[in-house]
Amino acid sequence: MAAVRRLPLIGVRSLALLALSLPLLGGCDDTAKAAPPPPASPVTFQNDVRPILETKCIACHGCYDAPCQLKLETAAGLDRGASTEPVYKQRTQAAAPSRLFIDATSTADWREKGFFSVIDSTEGLEASLLYRMLELGRAHEFTPGEPLPDDIQLGLKRENQCPTPERMDEYAEAHPLGGMPLGTPALTDQEFATLRAWLAAGAPPGSDEVQLSADEQRQIRAWETWLNRDGKRQQLVARWVFEHLFLAHLYFDDGSGRRPDHFFTLERSRTAPGKALVPVATPRPNDPPGGEFWYRLRPVKGTLVHKTHITYALSDAKRQRMETLFFAEPWTVSKLPGYGEDERANPFTTFAALPARARYQLMLDDAEYFVRTFIRGPVCRGQIATDVIRDHFWAVFQEPDRDLFITDPDYRAKAAPLLGLPGQEGKLIDLGPEWIRYTHRRNEYLRQRHDAYAVAQPDGPGWDSVWDGDGDNGNALLTIFRHHDNSSVRQGLIGDYPLTTWVMDYPLFERSYYNLVVNFDVFGSVSHQAQTRLYFDLIRNGAEQNTLRFLPAAARKGILDDWYQKTGKLKLLISYADADGETPTAIEYHSATPMNEFNAGLLSRFAGINARPDPINRCGDGDCVRETANALERRVETALAPLASRTAADLPVINWMPEASLLLVDGDGDSTVYSLLRNRAHSNVAFMFGESLRYQPEKDTLTIYPGVLLSYPNFMFQVTAADLPAFARAMQAARDEADFTALVERFGLRRTETDFWQRVQAPLRYMEQHEPIQAGILDLNRYGNF
Structure with a gap:
């Protein structure tokens, strides 16, 4: 491990100000x-x-x-x-x-x-x-x-x-x-x-100006013209589109997969297209604009960082898709909604005039983007933000034709008023009353939903109630990893069978987005942020209840009790609506573990759209290597698959592993990067605080998968292809902290290594080669000291 001095994180809390309180170090x-x-x-x-x-x-x-x-x-x-x-x-x-x-x-x-x-x-x-x-x-x-x-x-x-x-x-x-x-x-x-x-020399300033190509200017004009059309229907559609894309790094997709020259953000501007953009500087995108405005596209300036680089593709075909979905069927709007508290709190009533199917379908088309916004966006930081969801789970979506909010106007009219979101009132004194009010509404909605589905689908949901991506859309199957320092979303079903899988219908999907993205103010009060995160606890529970509907009625209580052990029972009694324990499921089950059987069914029935097959973490027949792996990747996966999906009780090294680390591998004239993700187990995730009371470390597992599945590496290991077997043996042999320290001594990339800054560029180079549109600089603020 080489020697170097301390490289300039000029930024890395560098620059004079970030001197994060450091005590003096010896040595x-x-x-x-x-x-x-x-x-x-x-x-x-x-x-x-x-x-x-x-x-x-x-x-x-x-x-x-x-x-x-x-x-x-x-x-x-x-x-x-x-x-x-x-x-x-x-x-x-x-x-x-x-x-x-x-x-x-x-x-x-x-x-x-x-x-x-x-x-x-x-x-x-x-x-x-x-x-x-x-x-x-x-x-x-x-x-x-x-x-x-x-x-x-x-x-x-x-x-x-x-x-x-x-x-x-x-x-x-x-x-x-x-x-x-x-x-x-x-x-x-x-x-x-x-x-x-x-x-x-006086620090002569640089420029952030962006030079746009003629084609980029053409596409900007086309989108701004479409978004700023006259007519109440067009204006309501434009508002919905803006509120759903304001966080995105938009790019013009030419179908090549190459990195575009520029990315853009969608803004509300005081000035019309063709003039210098003057942003409407409200804290949230649905706050009152305070006057006339236009929707504008503005180039993203400077260098891209991975944690904020959440991309969404624009094209002529995408604009035509929006036009068709929103305007193919007749609908009217007599008066445009305002921007008051009620309109901001409930997107279902605010946009009631818009075709519900169009809204849901556009979110499904790019589900990975929308889930990333609320899993990886500004709301997701630290324990309070993440402790109300599991470390690893899968998400699928309810087929629009089997979603009563889409298909039944009467049901939609009754349900929509109950779907408002808390957090508009930021005063601390409002926290308790607001929480009680919105909890009551949410639970009343779940009771109505239970009754309506029992009547509409007396035989219960079947596989046809799970969206199949219209046959070719990989957004239908998503994997979510969330950790104390990290969160990520990927197409495909990665990892061993998770404890929970979410089946999200349109109301769940849209509420998650508005609660955690549109209505979330990172500069808001503790009351606002607590209400936001408490309500997400209810959303998680709603997704779990929807999943239970797909499982045998007799097994649901036992599964729910397993999800809400110990203190979780209290939440089941006082906060959550009762789960449906009577309506059958149309899916046949043949084992004592129906949750695993349901996950296995997802893998088999939707294999054609599973973007990331994963024999590494689900090695059933002894062949644990992906079919698409190259020579170096085959060596990595052969060596590391025996470590994957084992519990800490069986693989003690997990007890000392960071939650999200990267493995850099060189050899065979090539290099690659794998993510090593420690999935922490909990008796329940029903509370924002007191994690130590619910943590079950002996059940922690390790997911191993190629690529960069994180934004904040907690650590990096580096090995040559020849040393892969030795690395795997050291992982398997580690029994205590001293063994883990020896592993780090041999294979770790400590902050003090002389080649530290050269080596930490490897993940960015990997992304630039394998997923250039998503590439961005990783954040090292949470890189550990092992």
């Missing part, structure tokens, strides 16, 4: 380095500075949870600087949003909002926070290949230190080992000299 060289000679030619931001930020800094400084709000994906973010106010925190009242390119338009505006510069060197280099932080990082070297001292705080629980320029001396004295990038090799001499020269 470091305290000898300051001499300043390297300046570059021979003038330094520019675009050609010289941006590449350093992309390779060493953005990995920690992107998205809402960038330390000290220092976002380095764009030149504008670097110019804006940092803030002492975190985005993710518990607030009694909502905070003013601080979104780049939306909530302020100039450096002066950001200064008024409390942001301070990290690059200003008008009074000399020592006045630049960026320079001082990087210099501090170069003043000390960690022992190469060794763990960082335990008192260095990393991950979600760290307390960021965000010193202003005036307090940098104080910070450096208190945290001499807290330079940037934090806890990794420092910038190289050449990189440091480049940034020093740029700062010494």
Whole structure:
């Protein structure tokens, strides 16, 4: 394991402000380095500075949870600087949003909002926070290949230190080992000299401007024309489309699978197409716009980071699909809905005039995108956000022709008023009453649903009630992984049979989206965020109840009791509507484990649309290698399949494995990346707090699958193809923490490795080769210290 200094996570909480509170580490060289000679030619931001930020800094400084709000994906973010106010925190009242390119338009505006510069060197280099932080990082070297001292705080629980320029001396004295990038090799001499020269020249600004091709401009005009048409029907459709695509990174799909030149966001603008876009800066996309606006497409600027890069394809065919679904059948709207609390809380009544089938079908067409928005979007961060769902589960969807909300107008009219969502009131005093009110409505809806389906489908649901992707759409079968630090969604059924599988109908799908995406305000109060996450507990329970309808009636209570062990029984008694224990199922079962039998049925009946067959984690006949695997992948899967899907009781190394790690493999003239995901087991997931009371570590399992199935790697292992058997043997032989430490010593990529920054680029290179449209920089804020 090589030796290097601490590379510049300039961003990686780098830049002066993110100095996340670090206690001093021992075992470091305290000898300051001499300043390297300046570059021979003038330094520019675009050609010289941006590449350093992309390779060493953005990995920690992107998205809402960038330390000290220092976002380095764009030149504008670097110019804006940092803030002492975190985005993710518990607030009694909502905070003013601080979104780049939306909530302020100039450096002066950001200064008024409390942001301070990290690059200003008008009074000399020592006045630049960026320079001082990087210099501090170069003043000390960690022992190469060794763990960082335990008192260095990393991950979600760290307390960021965000010193202003005036307090940098104080910070450096208190945290001499807290330079940037934090806890990794420092910038190289050449990189440091480049940034020093740029700062010494006054930090000449870079540009985030995007040059669009003629075809991109044509497609923008076509979409903006379609979205801004006159007529109440057209305006209502455009509002629905906007509220469902505002979070997306849109791209124009030419069918090639190549990475497009640019991605776009859909915005509400004060200005009409053809003029400079002026965003309607509301916290949420369905907040009152406060005047006239137009829907506009705006290019995404800067470097893409994986955690926020949730893509959606636009094309002429997609626009025609929307036109046909929404306008093929006659419907009218006498008055457009407003943007008041009731309209925001209930999309089913707000958009009641729109054909329900069109709404559901458009979400099904790109179900992976919509599920990603609420599994991987801003709402999903930390334990409170994730502890109300399982670590690993599958999701399928109810066939539109078997969904009463789609097929029965009378049922839809009765059900829609009960489907409102909490969280509009952000006052702490409203938390209890709001929760009780919406829980009552949701449970009344489930009772009505139970009765209506018992009448409409007396024989119960069969396989024809599960959407088959219209024969060729892989969005019909999804796998969700959620962990404390990570969450991901993929087409296909990955992993061993999960404990739960969700069958989502349209009301469940749309409520999940509005609850966790449209109506969620990352800057909102603790009351708003608690109501949002508490209601998702009800949505999860609703999806589980819908799945139970497909299982034998006599088995449902036992399965439900298994899902809600111990304290979960309390929720069954006081919060959830009773599950249907009487209506039969039209599916025949022949085993004592009907949930597994149902999952097996999904695999066999929908094999033609299963995007990711998985013999690695479901090895039944001894051949545990995917049919499409190349030579290197065959070696990896042959070696690692014996580790997959075993419990921690049987494979003790799982007890020390991080929740989401990557395995980098080199050999056979090729390289590849596999995800190693630890699935934590719980007696129930009915509560936001008290996980330790419900955690069942002996039942944890490990899912192994090719590709990058995470945004925040907790750790990386690196092996050669020749060492794969040795790695597998070490995993199988590990019995305690000392054995796991020995495994890391031999195969781990610790933060202090001299080639750390070179090796952590491997997952991005893999994505660029295998899934270029989805590729983005991974976040290293949660990379562990093992």
